[in-house]
Amino acid sequence: MIFSSALAALRACSGVIGVLVLTSATALAAPAPDAAFQRAFGEHFFSDWWRLYPDSAIENGYYKGADRLVVPDERARADELEHVGRWLEQLHRIDPKSLSPPVRADWVLLDNQFKSTQWELTQLRDWQWDPSLYNVADPFALLLATNYAPVEQRLRTVMKRLEKVPDYYAAARSNIKDPTPEHVDLAIQQNRGALGVFGDGLAKQIQASMLSAAERSVFDRRITAARAAISGYVSWLEALQKKMAATLRPAGPHDFGAAAGRVRSFRIGRELYEQEFAFQIQSGESAAALYHRAQQEKERLLERMGLLAQLLWPKYFPNEAPPGDRQELTARVIAEISRQHATPADFVPEVKRLIPQLEDWVNEHGLLEVDRSKPLVVRDTPEYKRGVAGGSLDPPGPYNPGAQSYFNIDPFSELTAEQAESFLREYNRWMLPIFVIHETVPGHYVQLMYSNRSASLIKSVFGNGATIEGWAVYGERMMMESGYGGESAEQWLIYWKWNLRSVCNTILDYGVHVLGMSEAEARQLLVHDAFQGEQELREKWHRVKVTSVQLDMYFAGYSAIYDFRERLKKQQGRAFDLKSFHERFLSFGSAPVPLIEEMMTASQ
Numbered sequence: 001m002i003f004s005s006a007l008a009a010l011r012a013c014s015g016v017i018g019v020l021v022l023t024s025a026t027a028l029a030a031p032a033p034d035a036a037f038q039r040a041f042g043e044h045f046f047s048d049w050w051r052l053y054p055d056s057a058i059e060n061g062y063y064k065g066a067d068r069l070v071v072p073d074e075r076a077r078a079d080e081l082e083h084v085g086r087w088l089e090q091l092h093r094i095d096p097k098s099l100s101p102p103v104r105a106d107w108v109l110l111d112n113q114f115k116s117t118q119w120e121l122t123q124l125r126d127w128q129w130d131p132s133l134y135n136v137a138d139p140f141a142l143l144l145a146t147n148y149a150p151v152e153q154r155l156r157t158v159m160k161r162l163e164k165v166p167d168y169y170a171a172a173r174s175n176i177k178d179p180t181p182e183h184v185d186l187a188i189q190q191n192r193g194a195l196g197v198f199g200d201g202l203a204k205q206i207q208a209s210m211l212s213a214a215e216r217s218v219f220d221r222r223i224t225a226a227r228a229a230i231s232g233y234v235s236w237l238e239a240l241q242k243k244m245a246a247t248l249r250p251a252g253p254h255d256f257g258a259a260a261g262r263v264r265s266f267r268i269g270r271e272l273y274e275q276e277f278a279f280q281i282q283s284g285e286s287a288a289a290l291y292h293r294a295q296q297e298k299e300r301l302l303e304r305m306g307l308l309a310q311l312l313w314p315k316y317f318p319n320e321a322p323p324g325d326r327q328e329l330t331a332r333v334i335a336e337i338s339r340q341h342a343t344p345a346d347f348v349p350e351v352k353r354l355i356p357q358l359e360d361w362v363n364e365h366g367l368l369e370v371d372r373s374k375p376l377v378v379r380d381t382p383e384y385k386r387g388v389a390g391g392s393l394d395p396p397g398p399y400n401p402g403a404q405s406y407f408n409i410d411p412f413s414e415l416t417a418e419q420a421e422s423f424l425r426e427y428n429r430w431m432l433p434i435f436v437i438h439e440t441v442p443g444h445y446v447q448l449m450y451s452n453r454s455a456s457l458i459k460s461v462f463g464n465g466a467t468i469e470g471w472a473v474y475g476e477r478m479m480m481e482s483g484y485g486g487e488s489a490e491q492w493l494i495y496w497k498w499n500l501r502s503v504c505n506t507i508l509d510y511g512v513h514v515l516g517m518s519e520a521e522a523r524q525l526l527v528h529d530a531f532q533g534e535q536e537l538r539e540k541w542h543r544v545k546v547t548s549v550q551l552d553m554y555f556a557g558y559s560a561i562y563d564f565r566e567r568l569k570k571q572q573g574r575a576f577d578l579k580s581f582h583e584r585f586l587s588f589g590s591a592p593v594p595l596i597e598e599m600m601t602a603s604q
Helices: 012-029 032-040 043-052 054-059 074-091 101-124 137-145 151-162 165-175 181-198 200-208 213-247 270-281 287-316 326-337 344-364 417-426 431-439 444-452 457-461 465-481 489-513 519-529 534-546 550-575 578-587 593-602
Strands: 376-380 391-394 405-409
Touching (some): 032 101, 043 054, 043 074, 054 137, 074 101, 101 457, 137 151, 137 181, 137 200, 151 200, 151 213, 181 200, 181 213, 181 534, 200 213, 270 287, 270 465, 270 550, 287 489, 287 550, 326 519, 344 376, 344 405, 344 417, 344 465, 391 431, 391 444, 405 444, 431 465, 431 489, 444 457, 444 465, 444 578, 465 489, 465 550, 465 593, 489 519, 550 578, 550 593, 578 593
Parallel strands (some): 376 405
Antiparallel strands (some): 391 405
16 A cells, blocks of 8 residues: 555644744754754745645645646746755755754755756656646645635635646646556546546535635636546547557567657666665665565565464364465465455445554553544545555645545445455455554554654655655554554464565565566566465556556665664663654654664764
8 A cells, every 4th residue: 555645734824834933943042053954944945845836735734825736837847947956056055964963864855855856857757758747636626625714715726726727738748758558547547537626526615605606607617628628638648548559569578768669668777766766765775785685575574474374274274284385385374364354345444443443552552642633534545546556545734734634445346346355355354454554553644643743844744755654564563563463373474464565565666667577477476475366466566567666665664664673672671662762753754764763863
């Protein structure tokens, strides 16, 4: 499952002022180098940043300028590069060695953000080959769903934004050059889903509002034009899809990027992959090194699973001798215990039932404090977000941390009966709690709640994906170590199977994008080696074709957090306190794990 980049909501005035005053006050009290940094990259910087990225501002709950929709044309990219270049030059006037560890971490995060933006625009250039980047739905949906202001004010904001939607999609069509078929498919699917944001629900909101007749007339015209622009983009992509299928040869497993006479490969290749890995993971380790570590960890996990399967064999196959092959033995035990699972109708109710139980467990076992007052809504994944992962979390942003979080689950209505059964066997009686742990408590939902309370807005806004995904995976281990699941052999076997998934994510992603792994080889890895079902294989193969490096985040972040904890336990001995470790770790927001380790060590 995946953490969504969509951050929600704001109560506009008090939320924004509270964060920015904290930034200014901190600068006044800080040592001279820290104060200089915080003056340069405090309130004024963020005001400029949100003007440049109004969609991201909405996701973070900052609504000043929310009526602006940036048209993604050449002028916008030039403006972005000019701003980022200027900020980077200003940042490098400050010596990071002169800063305290927490402020130096902010310096590193900004340096990485600015350089990765330059790299994406000038080298990766996915704005040319990934048409799924262009979709207006999410910010509009957030504006309409979040009660940050009276409904009429929000509707007027939406109405003004709508004016630019035709220009937005005209620019998107102009940008697209040599796209990958997989990203064309995803763009078609998600933009069809985007039409729902401008459908009956919006019409009912307008009808129930106190907008004037003149305003409603303008609204209707702009909705019609926006829907036509989205539908036109989808139709243009469908025509492009047919042309590509008819005139160009498909890319092979060892084609990377564009190739003469072929459609562009979704595989980005070694050079771009290592560069993206460095920006996204920020661990100091190469992608190749993580890949080799994952291969070693895979074998260790398979050995543990084999021992548990051997222990469970007599319980489930009392009259049959166990196979001599470890892989077959483990696969048969997993297949047998996976028969115990929810029905499609019971799946979401079971998820909802588990969340308060997990909150109770975490609080009662002293793992960390969970604020139960924060709203969490379990819902079907919005149509414009589907097509990447089967589940995700949309959290609120740091400007309004009390807004709703959404736990998105893809509906069973889109699966055949066979696909649904495969999914339910994968998320069986023992797996489903681990999935919910990952996405909610003490995983993404809790970590991002703590991140929003960080004293550093930079650490909240420019969070590190490996820390975010790694904490969710670490949260699963934390719960198992505390005795969750009753210490049964079944629970540990399925937990290690889930943990193996995180490890194999890295092997798959690097194998596909760098080594040219084929779909048949991916099947061998995921189904045979990692015991995953057909539906999980189908989803993961699709996901690795439309993302890169994101699948590395789970193992990279988890292993860094776990290894840091174990080193600290060894150093502190009996003085080590698990709850204190968790809460101090989370207090540093979503900074990369090596930076959190440096800050925690310095503050001891």
